[in-house]
Amino acid sequence: KGGKGGKQGKRPAAPGGKGRVVYVGHIPHGFYEAQLKAFFEQFGEITRWRLSRNKKTGKSKHYAFLEFEDAGVAAIAAGAMHNYLMFDQLLQCRVMDDAEVHPDTFVGANRAFRKVPWKKLDNARRNRKRTAEEVEVQTKRLVKSEAKRRKKIAAVGIDYDFGGYVAAVSGAGGEGAGEGAEDTEQQQPETVRAAKKPKASAKQAKGVSFDAATPVGPAKAGKARKTPAAKKSQRKADEELDEELPKAKTPAKAKTPAKAKTPAAKKAKTPAAPPTTGGRRSRRQAMLSPEFKLDQ
Structure with missing residues (x-):
């Protein structure tokens, strides 16, 4: 028997009919249109060929x-290539009857495969410029879906109204939005309205306008701004008053006595011992010593 699990014996006759179309199954990876045509052309001329592929x-x-x-x-x-071992696959070949061949079997045959850019085509279809009729159909569809959404919201018991596509189509989107905003602001409590007020900037909090760097609020009492002439006259009056008043003598600062410098403790120098030779005094040193004179 032939097959994966059986022994390789005599190859059985390929099942099939009287047609001219051969089905080839269990094709290994890498055996595509060009390889398929080149390999099977050794038997005879091929008029059409097609490898089935995934569309996406x-x-x-x-x-x-x-x-x-x-x-x-x-x-x-079909008889020669049935159960033929190609790479790690056993080819399955058979002749198909004319009734088995579908009219679309060879659609896109006799050409190299080219991947279809589905995403690019879909983007081009969605972003194309639409006609007035298409815009009208699209608007009706949006309004219809919005009406269903409004019914669902009302069925739950929520009292909520918004402009939506209906207001945009009727041209009253801006007015409806403004009225709705006023109603919601009146219904909200004061605490919520106060929380929604925009915060004043640092310049506005200090009373400084954005047009000029001058304070907007009233000037503080007692701190009026003086003109240059007033400042000059005030300075001259202060100088004259200083000349009339007697100058008070400031007492001289008492000099603090300098700290007595403590003499640094000097290290006592020990007298150097007389040189000795081998631990004994020389004969001359012994004669000059006072002990030698007393003995004499």
Whole structure:
């Protein structure tokens, strides 16, 4: 028997009919349109070929359809390649009857695969410039869905009104929005309205206008701004008053006695011992010593 689990014996005859189309299954990865046509052309001329692929990803589905020019050649190719070991797959080939062949079997055949940019096409379709009729249909659809949303909100028991697409279509979106804003502001308590007031900036809090750097509020009492002439006259009057008043003598600062410097303790120098030779005095030193004179 032939197969993955059985022994490789005599190859059985390929099942099939009298058609010219061969089904090839269990195609390994990397065996695509060009390889399929080049490999099966050794049996005879191929008129049409197509490898089935995924429409979204473009990956192979591992089966293909081949149409030979002669039905006899198709039968020979299916019988020769049935259970043929290719890489790690056993090819499954059979001749299809004419009734089995779908009219769309060879749609897009005889050409190299090209991946379709579905996302790019979808973006172009959505962003295209629409006509007046399309805009009208789209607006009706939005208004209808909004009406359903309003009914759901009312069914729950929520009293909520908003302009939405209806106000935009009727042209009263701005007025409706303004009236709704006033109503909601009147219904809100004072604490909520106070919390929503915008905070004053640092310049506004200090009373400084944005047009000029001068204080907006009233000037403080007793601190009126003086003119340069008034400042000059005040300075001259102060100088004359200083000349008339007797100058008080400031007492001289008493000099603090300087701290007595403590003499640094000098280290007592110990007299150097007379040089000795080998621990004994020399004969001359012994004669000059007072002990030697007393003995004499």
